[in-house]
Amino acid sequence: MDPDAVARAFVEHYYRTFDTNRAALGGLYQDNSTLSFEGAKTQGVAAISEKLTGLPFQQCQHNISTIDCQPSGPAGGVLVFVSGSLQLSGEQHALKFSQMFHLIPTAQGSFYMLIDIFRLNYA
Amino acid sequence: MDPDAVARAFVEHYYRTFDTNRAALGGLYQDNSTLSFEGAKTQGVAAISEKLTGLPFQQCQHNISTIDCQPSGPAGGVLVFVSGSLQLSGEQHALKFSQMFHLIPTAQGSFYMLIDIFRLNYA
Numbered sequence: 001m002d003p004d005a006v007a008r009a010f011v012e013h014y015y016r017t018f019d020t021n022r023a024a025l026g027g028l029y030q031d032n033s034t035l036s037f038e039g040a041k042t043q044g045v046a047a048i049s050e051k052l053t054g055l056p057f058q059q060c061q062h063n064i065s066t067i068d069c070q071p072s073g074p075a076g077g078v079l080v081f082v083s084g085s086l087q088l089s090g091e092q093h094a095l096k097f098s099q100m101f102h103l104i105p106t107a108q109g110s111f112y113m114l115i116d117i118f119r120l121n122y123a
Numbered sequence: 124m125d126p127d128a129v130a131r132a133f134v135e136h137y138y139r140t141f142d143t144n145r146a147a148l149g150g151l152y153q154d155n156s157t158l159s160f161e162g163a164k165t166q167g168v169a170a171i172s173e174k175l176t177g178l179p180f181q182q183c184q185h186n187i188s189t190i191d192c193q194p195s196g197p198a199g200g201v202l203v204f205v206s207g208s209l210q211l212s213g214e215q216h217a218l219k220f221s222q223m224f225h226l227i228p229t230a231q232g233s234f235y236m237l238i239d240i241f242r243l244n245y246a
Contacts, residue, residue: 036191036204065245068159070238072225073196081159081223081240096244098221100204102195115193117204121219121244122188 007069007080010103010111015062018052025052029113036117048116059089078103078111086120096121130192130203133226133234138185141175148175152236153229159240171239182212201226201234209243219244 017024026049034041035048042051064084072079080101085094102115140147149172157164158171165174187207195202203224208217225238 034193036193039189039191041193066162066242068162068240068242070157070159070164070225070240072238079202079223079225079238079240081221081242083221083242083244098204098206098242098244100202100223100240102193102202115195115202117191117193117202117223119189119191119204119206119221121206121221 001071001076003069003071003078006078006103006111007067010078010101011064011067011080011082014101015064019059019061022055023049023053025049029116033113034115038119057088061087063087063094072102076105077114083121124194124199126192126194126201129201129226129234130190133201133224134187134190134203134205137224138187142182142184145178146172146176148172152239156236157238161242180211184210186210186217195225199228200237206244 014028026045029045029048031044033045033048034043035051037051042048062084064082066083068081070079071077080103082099085096087094097118097120099116099118101113103111104114106112137151149168152168152171154167156168156171157166158174160174165171185207187205189206191204193202194200203226205222208219210217220241220243222239222241224236226234227237229235
């Protein structure tokens with residue numbers, strides 16, 4: 001496994017899904033997954049999906065600036081650290097953000113997010 | 124173990140050490156530790172210490188804005204995600220940054236950084 005390739009592919013898939021079909025993001029979590037979104041913690045597929053689909057904006061576009069990653073643990077996990085900007089529909093300025101994912105291999109050969117932490121970087 | 128308490132205590136200790144005695148940071152890593160600093164990867168206590176002490180500024184002051192954390196793995200690890208600003212001596216404006224730590228318990232009852240990823244958030 002090449003952690004950099006896993007990280008790049010996952011990040012691309014995650015943000016494309018977020019920006020085009022946010023309701024499908026639930027498939028990238030499992031019931032032991034946790035999300036911290038701007039400090040609010042939720043756990044499990046249902047609660048995380050509800051949080052993400054309920055965010056108070058409809059259309060958005062993520063633009064990625066940097067992707068860092070490191071392998072994590074003997075089971076083939078990958079820690080991914082992303083910085084970028086988020087353009088919301090109707091807003092003049094993009095919002096800068098940072099986000100980290102702890103990716104864990106699934107029995108099906110893909111990865112899910114055990115941990116997802118998102119923060120806007122306010123000026 | 125309270126992951127939030129571990130995270131807060133570690134973050135306070137790390138940045139205080141960084142700002143007052145950077146050469147002592149090496150004691151917070153072990154030889155399987157990795158550092159990604161602005162995309163440059165180093166591994167092991169000696170290489171990480173050399174990278175941190177060789178950064179091209181002398182005095183600095185970190186100010187922390189947010190600390191998020193989640194427990195990680197059965198062995199008592201903690202993932203910590205920090206945002207804040209970094210004031211360099213002689214510079215007018217502080218630099219915003221994000222950083223993540225994967226903390227692992229030591230046999231002595233403290234924690235070391237298995238993974239450390241740092242990024243400036245450019246405007």
